[in-house]
Amino acid sequence: xxxxxxxxxxxxxxxxxxxxxxxxxxxxxxxxxxxxxxxxxxxxxxxxxxxxxxxxxxxxxxxxxxxxxxxxxxxxxxxxxxxxxxxxxxxxxxxxxxxxxxxxxxxxxxxxxxxxxxxxxxxxxxxxxxxxxxxxxxxxxxxxxxxxxxxxxxxxxxxxxxxxxxxxxxxxxxxxxxxxxxxxxxxxxxxxxxxxxxxxxxxxxxxxxxxxxxxxxxxxxxxxxxxxxxxxxxxxxxxxxxxxxxxxxxxxxxxxxxxxxxxxxxxxxxxxxxxxxxxxxxxxxxxxxxxxxxxxxxxxxxxxxxxxxxxxxxxxxxxxxxxxxxxxxxxxxxxxxxxxxxxxxxx
Amino acid sequence: xxxxxxxxxxxxxxxxxxxxxxxxxxxxxxxxxxxxxxxxxxxxxxxxxxxxxxxxxxxxxxxxxxxxxxxxxxxxxxxxxxxxxxxxxxxxxxxxxxxxxxxxxxxxxxxxxxxxxxxxxxxxxxxxxxxxxxxxxxxxxxxxxxxxxxxxxxxxxxxxxxxxxxxxxxxxxxxxxxxxxxxxxxxxxxxxxxxxxxxxxxxxxxxxxxxxxxxxxxxxxxxxxxxxxxxxxxxxxxxxxxxxxxxxxxxxxxxxxxxxxxxxxxxxxxxxxxxxx
Numbered sequence: 001x002x003x004x005x006x007x008x009x010x011x012x013x014x015x016x017x018x019x020x021x022x023x024x025x026x027x028x029x030x031x032x033x034x035x036x037x038x039x040x041x042x043x044x045x046x047x048x049x050x051x052x053x054x055x056x057x058x059x060x061x062x063x064x065x066x067x068x069x070x071x072x073x074x075x076x077x078x079x080x081x082x083x084x085x086x087x088x089x090x091x092x093x094x095x096x097x098x099x100x101x102x103x104x105x106x107x108x109x110x111x112x113x114x115x116x117x118x119x120x121x122x123x124x125x126x127x128x129x130x131x132x133x134x135x136x137x138x139x140x141x142x143x144x145x146x147x148x149x150x151x152x153x154x155x156x157x158x159x160x161x162x163x164x165x166x167x168x169x170x171x172x173x174x175x176x177x178x179x180x181x182x183x184x185x186x187x188x189x190x191x192x193x194x195x196x197x198x199x200x201x202x203x204x205x206x207x208x209x210x211x212x213x214x215x216x217x218x219x220x221x222x223x224x225x226x227x228x229x230x231x232x233x234x235x236x237x238x239x240x241x242x243x244x245x246x247x248x249x250x251x252x253x254x255x256x257x258x259x260x261x262x263x264x265x266x267x268x269x270x271x272x273x274x275x276x277x278x279x280x281x282x283x284x285x286x287x288x289x290x291x292x293x294x295x296x297x298x299x300x301x302x303x304x305x306x307x308x309x310x311x312x313x314x315x316x317x318x319x320x321x322x323x324x325x326x327x328x329x330x331x332x333x334x335x336x337x338x339x340x341x342x343x344x345x346x347x
Numbered sequence: 348x349x350x351x352x353x354x355x356x357x358x359x360x361x362x363x364x365x366x367x368x369x370x371x372x373x374x375x376x377x378x379x380x381x382x383x384x385x386x387x388x389x390x391x392x393x394x395x396x397x398x399x400x401x402x403x404x405x406x407x408x409x410x411x412x413x414x415x416x417x418x419x420x421x422x423x424x425x426x427x428x429x430x431x432x433x434x435x436x437x438x439x440x441x442x443x444x445x446x447x448x449x450x451x452x453x454x455x456x457x458x459x460x461x462x463x464x465x466x467x468x469x470x471x472x473x474x475x476x477x478x479x480x481x482x483x484x485x486x487x488x489x490x491x492x493x494x495x496x497x498x499x500x501x502x503x504x505x506x507x508x509x510x511x512x513x514x515x516x517x518x519x520x521x522x523x524x525x526x527x528x529x530x531x532x533x534x535x536x537x538x539x540x541x542x543x544x545x546x547x548x549x550x551x552x553x554x555x556x557x558x559x560x561x562x563x564x565x566x567x568x569x570x571x572x573x574x575x576x577x578x579x580x581x582x583x584x585x586x587x588x589x590x591x592x593x594x595x596x597x598x599x600x601x602x603x604x605x606x607x608x609x610x611x612x613x614x615x616x617x618x619x620x621x622x623x624x
Contacts, residue, residue, distance in 0.1 A: 016474075200453040
């Protein structure tokens, strides 16, 4: 990716900067201001959608580091979210922890469970690892359901809203701010991880495991680190989700969510921090489209057609991306950027 | 070849077999400081097997590999790399999704210290370390004359350049011992000359031209070269070891090897009484 005409790097720090030109900085701040101004313009319904998108972005960042960068495909991501969710729920509801103490514990617990289920990755790859992570999801959910006395099993449990100094994050707007602040931080950390030593080790493992090992990357620790980081993100997202709903049940973490998170990665572009955001936003917006189109379709054709519309649309979009743009929206975005960098002189 | 030079890497009675196939049979050799050792032999002689044993890919059933007085037989590949043994591969094994520059940065892994937590925070330690190592990587890019492809993803590069990037990645690890597995395979004459020049320059060291890169400044003292091109081998190797069907059949200077009847027999076959070969 070239620089705009007339811009030259002086020194390595400039060359490494993510935001290089003044325009890029202005765009970043404009985006952040618009993002945090959202509660001023939008009603609760749209804020709810945006909050859920924010939580998905956090979760998919984790999956991106694990799957997009380190190539350890996980289909148990919703399960790891559940670990974080229940850790946080139990600590706040049963042990009177504050949310702020429970959140890091949730992240850590999910990370540790992630490491445990990541152990097979040292032996098995590809399809077999997918099966192991699918098993991880069902084992986690099964354990939660069995521990009726602690977790409330299938009945679920009530979870308090986060509060700070007497202020309770009760309104949609306040929770939106909380989630978006964490999502921004998560994005910042994710981008930094992948552009430094650990991130390059993950990519080395993804692109050429054999060479990575010969060049000194310890496969054992780095695969487990990828699982840890990926599941820490999942744990944070899970915790935010149950505190938002103020209730924890296993229904919030269905297996299909794990699949959709992978779908978001495919649509957005594996191995790209921007792709995570694109993917999460576009698939969630697709859902919203379905809720609008669905009733119309139900009236015009049949209720049965409308009920499965969501699944069909998501499946179709993921399929089309796999066929026509396997590198996802992030790659399209790069193409658009390079096009406009040279516009109107394309050569 | 004086014998007072220190032995850097020693292989004693190495035997390796895969089921019934005996890939290496009782091979012994040593590599001293300040020499380029070439290993030659017909296809399937076990040349790459020796490199794979040194690297720790293959676990030999018998024998020992001693590096700097330390046994490295059956050691994990990443630990061997940490000791300062780098290699290139016969079939290029680059990180195809990364740029040239990041491939070289990735090879600095063993020399870097930051973990994913300081990496996530980035500003401060990780940033400082990135810049420090970037400086060295740029010198290696400069040395190999691959500035123009610095930001290109290596997956799309032509074969000759990818070979060169792979050599760069091995140099970026700042190895004490460099293992080169057919660095000239599939190249035309000019590309071979370029690579030969890079190998010799890296071996000899470039002094003050590259002040931030010890490996380029002082040179790599020990290189093992597996190569089929006899012109190259005879030209740059100090000593040659010849393998045939897993056995070492000859060892000596290029001139000695050229005249060795065993070697000629291995390569060209033996003339029978009837002269049909």
